[in-house]
Amino acid sequence: MSDEEVQRVSDALDEVERIADPEARVRAKSRIMADQVKRNREWASERKELVQRLHREEGLSYRQIAARLDIKLSTVQDIFRGYTGSGTHRPKSEE
Numbered sequence: 001m002s003d004e005e006v007q008r009v010s011d012a013l014d015e016v017e018r019i020a021d022p023e024a025r026v027r028a029k030s031r032i033m034a035d036q037v038k039r040n041r042e043w044a045s046e047r048k049e050l051v052q053r054l055h056r057e058e059g060l061s062y063r064q065i066a067a068r069l070d071i072k073l074s075t076v077q078d079i080f081r082g083y084t085g086s087g088t089h090r091p092k093s094e095e
Contacts, residue, residue: 044084047071051079 016032019025047069054060054068062080066073078084 048079051076055080 013032016025016028019028051065051069054065055062060068062076063073065071066076
């Protein structure tokens, strides 16, 4: 996806923000959020597979993967630690 395509998606979401009628705006947002829940699972899975492949097949370091995919180093680290979702899915640190 090019930067231009990403911008079009962002612009479309901005248009939803500008819907004048509050009820129509919330209905639109609710539909988008529901659709995105499904996408998030698929997108996270695809990202995980690519991150692991780049490390395994190309021998890239975590930092190199993060830079190449324009994601946070901590996201790459979390993938290899097996963490998913928010912090609620992570083991509690021992103090």
